[in-house]
Amino acid sequence: MEAEIVQFVAGEESGSSSARLPLGPVVAVLAAVLVIAIVLAITCGAVRIPLESIEACFLHSRPLAPDQQTILLDVRLPRIVAAAMVGASLSLAGLLFQGLFRNPLADPYVIGSSGGAVLGASVGMVLLPQVSWMGFSAIALLAFAGSVATIAIVYSLARVGGTTQVVTLLLAGFAVSTMLSYSSYFVEILDRDYGMGLRVLASWLHGSIGVPRWTQVGVVGLLLLIALPASAVLARRLNTLALGDEYAQQLGVKVESVRIAIIIVGSLFAAVAVSLGGLIGFVGLIVPHLARLVMGPDHLRLLPVTALTGAAFLVLTDTLARTVMAPSELPVGILMALIGGPFFLYLLRRTKRGYGA
Amino acid sequence: MSAFLTFEDVSFSFAQGKVLDRASFSLAQGSCTALIGPNGGGKTTLLRIAAGLLTPTSGRVLLGNQPLLSLRRLEIAHEVALVPQQLEVPFSFTVEQIVEQGRTPYLSLFGGLKAQDRRAIERAMELTDVTSLRHRVYNELSGGERQRVKIALGLAQEPRLLLLDEPTQNLDFGRQMDLINLIRSLHSEGIYIFAAMHDLTLIPGTFSSVVLISPFERLRQGSPEEILKSDLLERAFRCPPPRSSTLQHGVSTPSEFAL
Numbered sequence: 001m002e003a004e005i006v007q008f009v010a011g012e013e014s015g016s017s018s019a020r021l022p023l024g025p026v027v028a029v030l031a032a033v034l035v036i037a038i039v040l041a042i043t044c045g046a047v048r049i050p051l052e053s054i055e056a057c058f059l060h061s062r063p064l065a066p067d068q069q070t071i072l073l074d075v076r077l078p079r080i081v082a083a084a085m086v087g088a089s090l091s092l093a094g095l096l097f098q099g100l101f102r103n104p105l106a107d108p109y110v111i112g113s114s115g116g117a118v119l120g121a122s123v124g125m126v127l128l129p130q131v132s133w134m135g136f137s138a139i140a141l142l143a144f145a146g147s148v149a150t151i152a153i154v155y156s157l158a159r160v161g162g163t164t165q166v167v168t169l170l171l172a173g174f175a176v177s178t179m180l181s182y183s184s185y186f187v188e189i190l191d192r193d194y195g196m197g198l199r200v201l202a203s204w205l206h207g208s209i210g211v212p213r214w215t216q217v218g219v220v221g222l223l224l225l226i227a228l229p230a231s232a233v234l235a236r237r238l239n240t241l242a243l244g245d246e247y248a249q250q251l252g253v254k255v256e257s258v259r260i261a262i263i264i265v266g267s268l269f270a271a272v273a274v275s276l277g278g279l280i281g282f283v284g285l286i287v288p289h290l291a292r293l294v295m296g297p298d299h300l301r302l303l304p305v306t307a308l309t310g311a312a313f314l315v316l317t318d319t320l321a322r323t324v325m326a327p328s329e330l331p332v333g334i335l336m337a338l339i340g341g342p343f344f345l346y347l348l349r350r351t352k353r354g355y356g357a
Numbered sequence: 358m359s360a361f362l363t364f365e366d367v368s369f370s371f372a373q374g375k376v377l378d379r380a381s382f383s384l385a386q387g388s389c390t391a392l393i394g395p396n397g398g399g400k401t402t403l404l405r406i407a408a409g410l411l412t413p414t415s416g417r418v419l420l421g422n423q424p425l426l427s428l429r430r431l432e433i434a435h436e437v438a439l440v441p442q443q444l445e446v447p448f449s450f451t452v453e454q455i456v457e458q459g460r461t462p463y464l465s466l467f468g469g470l471k472a473q474d475r476r477a478i479e480r481a482m483e484l485t486d487v488t489s490l491r492h493r494v495y496n497e498l499s500g501g502e503r504q505r506v507k508i509a510l511g512l513a514q515e516p517r518l519l520l521l522d523e524p525t526q527n528l529d530f531g532r533q534m535d536l537i538n539l540i541r542s543l544h545s546e547g548i549y550i551f552a553a554m555h556d557l558t559l560i561p562g563t564f565s566s567v568v569l570i571s572p573f574e575r576l577r578q579g580s581p582e583e584i585l586k587s588d589l590l591e592r593a594f595r596c597p598p599p600r601s602s603t604l605q606h607g608v609s610t611p612s613e614f615a616l
Contacts, residue, residue, distance in 0.1 A: 102447040102448075103447065104447070104448070233466060233467065236464075239450075239454070239458060240458050240461050242446055242447055242448065242450060242458075243444065243446060243455070243458055243510075244444070244445060244446075246410060246441070247441065247444065248461075249410060249430070250408060250410060250434065250438070250439055251434055251458065251459070251461040251462055251514070252430045252431040252434045252461060252462045253461065292448065292449075296449060296450075296451065296454075297447075297448035297449055297450050297454070298450075298454055
């Protein structure tokens with residue numbers, strides 16, 4: 001696998017032809033990697049649960065020690081599943097937005113979902129810190145609402161005379177996003193419990209999966225089940241949109257409706273990730289980029305590869321985040337920035353072609 | 358022969374002003390027609406209207422007997438394909454992946470490419486001689502190769518009428534001749550051609566009919582002998598044409614010019 005990638009990268013740089021790995025084996029390998037990552041994540045932690053006792057529990061129905069069972073079922077597993085879902089969601093959102101903007105530097109946050117989420121979260125922290133619904137804190141729900149509302153506002157701002165200019169959309173997203181991010185500081189100042197709220201907000205802004213309730217995991221899983229088939233339909237449309245709006249229109253694609261659908265599904269993915277993990281950068285930027293290097297730009301092929309890579313990537317990073325300085329935890333967002341930032345810069349330097357991977 | 362595409366008093370205005378003023382002409386079935394005129398004279402606009410991508414400010418376009426705008430987008434896509442001047446593609450899409458997109462009008466929402474789609478894609482690549490480039494990255498091709506890939510993309514749509522916007526633009530004279538030969542062979546395959554052309558010397562011997570549009574002259578349609586006359590061209594382009602462009606001294610062939 002690694003040899004193939006190296007060979008592939010070499011071929012890519014010589015520019016002769018583009019070697020593309022076959023989808024089936026790649027998906028199988030990635031699924032195996034995800035399973036290994038999950039097993040690793042289960043056994044590692046402040047309290048070590050040996051692989052043998054888990055194996056004994058599942059295969060020979062020999063119960064775990066009560067404390068191990070509690071840690072496994074109520075703490076570790078929901079967190080691992082959440083990390084996998086956040087990783088897949090962020091990566092898929094990145095894939096959809098990069099395809100939509102025809103730009104490999106787009107990510108889930110570019111059209112304003114991050115700014116909206118930050119404002120929503122800080123309002124939640126100040127006004128409704130104790131309220132929760134189905135395991136979701138008001139903070140997460142308001143972040144979700146903020147992200148969706150911001151994208152709706154940005155989109156209507158960029159829409160002039162029935163069409164949307166992608167550049168306007170990006171600029172409006174950037175502007176609104178920055179405005180909202182900074183206005184959240186204003187909300188913080190209104191907080192009587194200044195220090196406390198700030199700490200919660202900080203942890204959330206740095207991106208941290210935390211320990212979700214199973215109801216949360218269930219609701220988010222259900223949302224993903226709706227969004228996944230929708231993105232399969234949209235992936236084919238993204239391939240056509242790569243030819244440009246006018247050409248896609250000539251081929252019978254209803255460009256504007258497809259674009260709205262992509263924004264809705266993409267924001268759903270982004271909002272799902274935000275509600276479980278706060279702001280985790282770089283995943284949505286790097287994973288689709290990496291998948292494209294290996295699989296080529298066909299969005300239909302990229303879809304499963306991106307989802308699996310993102311899931312495995314975040315499960316591993318989150319495990320690292322909670323074990324590297326155990327018993328205290330590093331926010332996974334910070335770890336992601338430390339790993340992802342340099343890696344992304346490396347990618348940027350390597351692919352100097354104007355059209356991006 | 359009956360008309361395949363008819364413009365009836367078609368006008369078009371952008372915010373900046375009028376581009377087309379009551380243009381009327383028709384493309385016969387089986388025709389191979391060149392569209393000529395000065396820069397900014399509305400050639401691209403006219404082609405986009407012919408493809409149903411722009412709605413005329415007034416007048417109408419007929420496809421056969423039916424108004425073009427009464428047809429659904431997919432119905433038009435089965436009949437007419439427009440090969441644009443520029444095709445900018447992000448990412449490293451291969452030639453084959455790009456040509457495959459031409460089948461979009463034939464696919465259902467969830468369905469993939471079927472055997473007949475595959476056949477159309479292979480045929481489009483064969484006709485344009487890009488089969489050997491199929492796994493190459495589009496963005497890494499030369500200008501002449503890209504031009505052929507763009508035409509293959511249009512052909513994958515299996516249109517009856519192929520609209521070409523400046524297909525010989527930015528090509529050296531060797532690649533220009535390749536392209537003219539391609540247009541001839543497509544025409545002999547029964548595909549109707551309507552191509553905006555800059556280089557007037559490439560028209561005789563290939564195109565059976567010429568449409569001249571100009572802001573300074575009313576629209577003319579006729580045989581190359583009727584249209585490519587220096588006095589008419591001088592009025593239309595506001596400049597005397599280079600000698601080799603005109604047909605005053607008999608039919609000049611493109612190869613004469615190339616040498």
